[in-house]
Structure formats: C-alpha cells, structure tokens
Amino acid sequence: MSEPILQCTGLCKNYGQKTALDNVTFSLQRGRIIGLLGPNGSGKSTLMKLANGLLTPSSGEIRIAGNVPGIETHAIVSYLPERTYFSDWMTADDLLNFFQDFYSDFNINKAADMLTHLGIQPRDTLKTMSKGTKEKIQLVVVMSREADLYLLDEPIGGVDPAARDYILNTILTNYNENSTVLISTHLISDIEKVLDEVLFLNKGQLVLQKTVDDIRAEYGKSVDALFREVFAC
Numbered sequence: 001m002s003e004p005i006l007q008c009t010g011l012c013k014n015y016g017q018k019t020a021l022d023n024v025t026f027s028l029q030r031g032r033i034i035g036l037l038g039p040n041g042s043g044k045s046t047l048m049k050l051a052n053g054l055l056t057p058s059s060g061e062i063r064i065a066g067n068v069p070g071i072e073t074h075a076i077v078s079y080l081p082e083r084t085y086f087s088d089w090m091t092a093d094d095l096l097n098f099f100q101d102f103y104s105d106f107n108i109n110k111a112a113d114m115l116t117h118l119g120i121q122p123r124d125t126l127k128t129m130s131k132g133t134k135e136k137i138q139l140v141v142v143m144s145r146e147a148d149l150y151l152l153d154e155p156i157g158g159v160d161p162a163a164r165d166y167i168l169n170t171i172l173t174n175y176n177e178n179s180t181v182l183i184s185t186h187l188i189s190d191i192e193k194v195l196d197e198v199l200f201l202n203k204g205q206l207v208l209q210k211t212v213d214d215i216r217a218e219y220g221k222s223v224d225a226l227f228r229e230v231f232a233c
C-alpha cells in the first residue's frame, strides 16, 4: 500500500485538564472521501486543526504525506476551517485574487465558474451576504485548489438542502483520484452518498473506521442509522 496521505499515531491533545483527543491511531489512503463523524465535543475540529499545524499534539504524532504539519504540508492541504477568517469588506473577487496570490495550485477560472453557477455576484462584499452564501464561497475557493488533501470542517451546516447537493457534487467533481477529502459534519444523511469511508470519534477516541460498503454489509444499515444507534443519548 502507498504511503498514507494522513497518519495519526497515538495522537493525544489536551487543553489544560481537558482531553480532546485520546490516543488516536489511524491512517487515510489517497483517493478517498472520508466522513469524520462524532457528537458535539468529540474532537473533530481539534483533529482538523492538528492536521493543519494550528495546534500541536500533546503526545503522539500526526503526519501528512510523511511530514509533520508545516510549510511543506500547507502546500498540499486545502483547509476549510469551522469559522470564517475572511474580512467582511472583501468581495468575492477579492477572495479569488487572495487565493491566487497565496496558492500556486489555485484554479481561478474554476472558482469563477462555480461562483457564477451559484449566482454569486463577484462584486458583492461578504458583509452583505447571507451565512449560507459566505459558506458557499469559502467552499468554492477551498475546492478550487488542486490539493492532495482537503480538510473540510462542517462545510454545509448553513447551506440549504438544494445547495448542499450542488456543493457535494462540486466536491465530487473537483477532486482528482489521487486526492483525499476528509469532511466533518453532523449532516450524515446528506453526505453519506458521497463517502467511501467513515471515522467515528467519541469523547476523543476513535471508535470505528470502516468503509461505507462494509457498514451496509455488516450492519445492514446506513451510516446515519448506525451513528444514531452508536451515539444514542
């Protein structure tokens, strides 16, 4: 098997006394779309931030294509954070130019086409846009990079169901067979049709890593149904 695009070994992250990730070990291969699923506070965003080098592990390690997160990995990872970091005065056009300046793998024509398709005006500022529209723009720019690994932290939470389908198709059609997409979400039933594999996190521990096909074959259930059973309150 080829080198994993992402590998965690005994990964732990504490915030003071609070354990957010507890001895997490798994690896992800290239060419897969993977759902990172778990209840509130299970450690999904923490894992995404560690993969981006925004946090450092308390112990254990996380590697992207064999490297510790840093300058080399930023060049191959496209990250959609859980919260926007763009300024309100920026227009959609500004954002495209910003990405083009920052990332040599950014395909500005692809991004512009997607914005047109979504009916987003290039001269509108983020300040005047709805939450869902802002989310769409962010996802468009993140998916318009030719990255090896896309880390999407809650990409469709504020987007209406019709736009969700467009966005999922955008994800499917914009990644190539050597890339991997890791998506954290609570909207499992919307997203499971595009997933190859899922990771279930519970209280910072990895409790399941399986392909969607295996889940259907072994449990006779959808991922959504299995999630509701495993995490029933």
Ligand SMILES: Nc1ncnc2c1ncn2[C@@H]1O[C@H](COP(=O)(O)OP(=O)(O)OP(=O)(O)O)[C@@H](O)[C@H]1O
Pocket (backbone or CB within 6 Å): 015, 018, 019, 020, 038, 039, 040, 041, 042, 043, 044, 045, 046, 047
């Ligand atoms: N900056 C922080 N300081 C202290 N504790 C934190 C901090 N960030 C996260 N935590 C705690 O770490 C745990 C994991 O949080 P994290 O945000 O990774 O979970 P999550 O699975 O992304 O949750 P959600 O689905 O609600 O977004 C939670 O118990 C949370 O309260």
